[in-house]
């Protein structure tokens with residue numbers, strides 16, 4: 308703003324300069340330094356400003372021109388005095404960037420001196436540019452940090468990590484990979500697997516790469532790899548993921564692998580030891596089943612002969628002893644049956660029926676039957692059956708009866724005073740709807756330590772009680788297994804001396820079946836009936852045990868029947884071929900040829916000769932459901948389980964030879980009618 312009125316040129320220059328000054332986007336201000344008495348520049352005065360100055364700083368031309376900077380900017384000394392003084396005094400211009408705090412903006416400021424003690428500032432607001440630069444710097448820093456982080460991650464992960472291009476050439480790998488491969492990254496990069504491992508292995512690696520690319524996502528496989536570095540043969544789990552560029556083109560495959568040899572070995576060891584434990588457990592169950600089964604045969608003789616002895620003339624003392632003997636035998640048989648039953652249920656060998664069963668009816672009948680037992684002890688046995696709703700469940704009627712008898716039996720056994728209550732109600736709010744059956748008593752109760760354990764095998768809370776009341780500790784174990792196999796649950800609530808409640812929940816059938824398909828239960832046993840004069844039957848018995856033979860002979864004494872005995876299966880087949888019998892009693896376990904084989908052979912011979920089939924009753928110690936089925940499959944008409952009572956034998960003979968053709972077969976020991 309050097310105005311020289313002498314020179315027209317200068318006048319033009321000034322004119323042009325003014326125009327420029329007014330039009331500039333940058334803020335421009337002309338100042339002069341202000342000195343104090345000691346001659347020190349302590350302030351500066353604003354002489355002239357352009358419109359951009361006003362626009363940028365928000366200060367009008369009128370307000371600032373002629374004023375001291377300290378007054379306008381509200382600062383003593385005014386902003387940048389040091390720099391401006393230097394420029395005004397020395398005449399050397401400068402340029403700097405600075406953040407002007409009162410406005411929180413950044414400025415790029417050029418300062419030059421148009422004359423002594425004067426200076427002009429040209430400034431632009433660069434806040435946006437600075438911010439962009441700042442965030443760019445941050446982003447770059449972040450990127451750098453992330454890269455570093457990723458690099459150190461890949462370097463330090465215990466897994467093998469590598470990258471290959473689409474052609475299978477290595478692009479990079481980590482140190483773990485180098486270690487397994489026995490080569491440094493520089494030696495690996497640019498090469499393919501064919502440079503390091505044998506052809507078939509390299510082929511399989513390549514195949515997996517291509518599979519991952521085709522699959523379009525991570526693909527995992529397990530393979531045994533022999534490493535050239537030290538010849539180790541290891542099972543590696545490898546995941547390969549195709550890498551793509553921004554346009555989605557596959558640029559390579561990222562591989563990550565780790566050694567699972569140890570893990571696999573310990574898994575195998577675990578499976579083996581589990582298998583060993585399971586087979587030991589199976590062997591134990593088998594042993595128990597076999598033992599119990601073997602014991603049934605001699606028990607047959609003990610119980611049978613005991614029964615016969617009771618029919619003879621005895622004095623009172625002998626009779627009392629014999630009664631005790633029979634009681635003890637029956638307890639032993641009960642124990643054997645429970646063990647057999649449990650091992651069958653546990654091994655899943657006991658087939659459970661799955662048919663609609665009306666639980667309310669079973670409760671009525673069982674409570675009716677057990678009422679006598681309770682009354683004998685002076686207890687009341689009550690039942691509350693929810694009358695409004697049906698009570699059909701899907702299950703095995705005989706097994707459900709067994710469960711109820713066991714629970715009510717326990718309740719009566721462990722209660723001295725009071726009552727036993729059986730409750731049956733439907734819970735229609737739960738989904739699916741369930742039926743709740745509970746048996747509660749006012750007896751001795753069970754302490755908290757034993758609540759869960761009583762459902763385990765051979766567990767009794769108080770052995771003193773057990774001695775007094777008998778029992779095997781197997782009932783609840785069987786009960787739980789049975790209920791769970793019918794998709795139900797059982798639990799107990801009890802406090803010592805405050806009675807117990809056993810709760811069973813079974814899924815309720817959504818609707819009762821159209822017609823009740825099952826007849827009422829057949830009574831288990833009947834006293835020997837008045838016998839009618841009978842036709843004499845020719846009976847063949849195949850039995851290797853002399854004791855059993857003696858027993859059956861004794862049972863048949865006094866009947867008109869004629870009994871012939873052979874000692875093994877082969878002899879039975881021969882006799883049956885040479886002569887017609889009305890009935891064959893077939894022991895199952897026999898030397899040379901067992902009862903199943905003998906029955907099949909007899910049936911075949913009958914078919915071949917065009918004869919009508921002879922009645923064959925299996926005679927076994929097998930108390931399991933499956934054995935009844937097996938003997939029926941072999942061609943037997945029925946199945947008698949040892950120990951066989953005299954009444955059962957005679958009734959079975961009658962039933963099967965048509966002496967009582969109109970009467971229903973009874974199921975005492977005749978398992979084929981179940």
Ligand code: ADP
Nearest residue numbers: 717718721761767768778779780781782783807
């Ligand atoms: P068992 O009755 O043949 O001993 P269980 O398996 O049926 O075998 O019962 C196991 C044990 O649970 C019983 O010996 C007894 O200690 C306890 N227990 C079962 N039911 C009751 C009950 N209602 N009250 C008290 N204790 C019971």
